[in-house]
Amino acid sequence: MPQVIISVGREFGSGGKAIAEQLAKRFNIPIYDRHLITEIADKTGLTPEEIEKYNEKPKNHILSRRVNGYSNSIEDNIAEMQFSFLREKALSGESFVVVGRCSETKLRDFKCLVSLFILGDMSEKIKRVMAIYDLSEDKAKAFIDKKDRKRKRYHNYHCEGHWGDSRLYDLSINSSRLGIDKTVDLLEEYINARINNG
């Protein structure tokens, strides 16, 4: 199989991560999400917990500064490490699935990139989050809003385009319409078509 990089952006609770995992299985390629944290932990000597603390988080503008391209925001530096790790992997010719990390923008120069954005109906997202995190409806909604706000700020700080804007991705899809499995079927078909198209 020629190199393929599948970038999966997602709304919190949309099942984007589950979809990414299934795609990785179907194409038999690695997925970089949690693994990205452990790989960087190995490389830097930081603990995965330390990296997790700052992972996909927007920087605090008041408490950090940037001088001549040097930022002293830990969030910024963890993000930059992840971006360069992804670029290295992409340059090595490896195929992989990556969840979030502004990958649709950071890897857009690679022709083999297929960028997807998974969204969902709020009611479905709440149900999902309530089940996974054992939360009440109100708390699940607040949790989703908080997570998505952070992802949006993180993305929009590191990229020119806006998080979730369909013009930024090859395909945006609402996972609530077909459910996780059928959405994966459809995406698999699309990715295969892209691979065959060269």
Add this chain to the structure above:
Amino acid sequence: MAAAQIFAVVIFIGMFVMIVLDKIERHIVTIGSGILTLVVVFGICMRSGSAIMDTLAIRSFITKDFWYQVTESESKGINWATILFIAGMMVMVEGMAKAGFFRWLCMKIAYMVKCKTVPIFITFMVMSAVLSMFIDSITVIMFLAAVTIELASLLKFNPVPMILSEVFCANLGGSATMCGDPPNIIVGTSLGFSFFDFLSNTGLCAAISLLVSVLFLYFAFRKEITGGKHEPVDMSKFPKPSEAITNKKDFIISCIIFAMAVILLVTHATTHLTVASIGIFIAAVTLIAFGKHALELIKKVDYKTLLFFIGLFIVVSGLEETGILKLIANFIGDISGGNVMLMIAIILWVSAIASAFVDNIPFAATMVPVIQSLAETSGVPISTLAWSLAMGTDIGGSATPIGASANVVGTSVAQKNGYPIGWGKYCKKLAPATVIVLTISTVYLFVRYL
């Protein structure tokens, strides 16, 4: 005038907020704010062509004083002397970096102390202070921090205490001379002080503070510094200092040009050459010496910082021309009730606290006209207020990770190499060190100038 004042203040505050938010690059923010000041404040509100001309200060280039200055004079509007000097030094530093000077110096010193952790800790602090007296602290820390991390991985020690101490000493060293820290260049060129004026006033205070700081930082970090593995050091494993030199001819030329810059700066009160002339001369010599690589050096000049300064000076002129800065000066005069001691303390500590949280360059640029006005109304010598301002802005920046450029670069280099430094870790030792140095400065200013 009220409308002009309101717009000048709104533009200034807006510029500061935008710089802090870091959404748009800071040079675009200051240039945009500068254009707004020219159009809205001077053009629409004041309808004053002369205010625009004074602020742009283009005529200063054709005055003899700009290049060759026998008597001290003060500048208004865009401080082109600062811009030219910084640009010239940028070209020289790029040449030195290209030749491998900084890495060579770090390695050489590490070799001289036989790569032992505590002597490296002490000598690197002193080297950081001394280099920062002549070269911008960003460059100094960029190289020092990188070499510290390299040595830390070879000698198995935690580089964080050493990087933090280097950052602190770089800011302290920068306060010693006119060209050490941008606020000093602004204060010096705006108020007509020489390199030697700084050295004999803020320099002496910095030297005393450095001695105390080295002791304080050693005792503060001694457990972490001496706690590493004490295996015998195998010097053969270390990169040789000579390996850092990329081109021997360029290296020698860089050393000569650097020595020339230091001599010209130290003697400029005698030769009457202004810092603008020195900047242009040093840049020209560097470019000629590097011949075919000259274009490469010019391309590396950080023009964004230069634009940042230009925009900043225009916005500050908006506050000055509309009388806002005079109001601030009167306010300081009123609350100090004409008490010089209180005036010095207010300028030093307020500058320090402000510089710990906001960029000290805009702060210093804003405060220069304020202390000028304060000196006129209160009769306190401008030099006393200038040294208070310089020490406050230079030293205060050390207190927090965002206070000065060197702090940002040092903590960033550490983080990129897997050593995250948050506010807690940074402030635990460096905030007390800052307070100690500010206390020394306060006592020094009181004893020497009152």
